[in-house]
Amino acid sequence: MPDATLIDRYQNYRAQRFRKHERTYAHSLPKWRTRSRRRVLVRGLAITFGFMFVVSLLCAFGFDWAPLLWLPACAVFFPLWLVLQIVSGRQGDAPDKTLDEYELAQRNNARSIGLTITQNLMLIPIFYLIFGSVITGGSDTDMAYAGGLMALTVLLIGGCAPAMILGWTRPDPDA
Structure with missing residues (x-):
């Protein structure tokens, strides 16, 4: 393809790299490829995200030890x-x-839902930071740290949502 654009070449590179990784990991963790096991992973991620959000709330309330809980999360x-x-x-x-x-089509639907989740959940840290900065006059450093953790949690949720949706909904692989 002599007339391929930079984006075309990058997409071709991504596809080659994806296929290489797919071949490498295609037979890894076979017992975890069932729908029920994937759902366990999705539930675990959801619980982890809930924990991360609780950590951000603890930071907002000024608990000095709360940021350490981010490490186990x-x-x-x-x-x-x-x-x-x-x-x-x-x-x-x-x-x-x-x-x-x-x-x-499945992937695009899952991505669309992930974007919607991200946009809606991002309102939580945005409003927290806007209203909190007005109330405190911008002097509360705990609030800034907590808002950053909230935003990071929401971005992780939105970024993981497509894989979580597909992991939850896709049928078991053929034997």
Whole structure:
């Protein structure tokens, strides 16, 4: 393709890299590829996100030890997310060229829902920071840290939502 644009070349590179990783992990964690096991992972992520949001609230209320709770939340989040990505075939962020029409439609629907979730949930830290800064005159550093953790949690939820939706809804793989 001599007339390929930079974006076309990047998309081709992404597709090649995706297929390589897909081959590498295609047979990993076979017992976790069932719908019921994927749902366990999705529930675990949802609980972890709830915990992260509680940590941000504890920071908002000025508990000095609360930020330390973010470390165990991350220690749970990263393995759950990694395993869900492996067992769901990373379909939530797969390049277009690697999916058939049905998979593409499913992925796009899940992404659309993820964007809607992100936009709506992001209102929580936005309003918290806006109203909090007006009430405190912008002098509360706990509020800024808590708002940042709230925003980070919401972005993680929105970024993980497509894979969580697909992991929850897709049928068991063929034997």
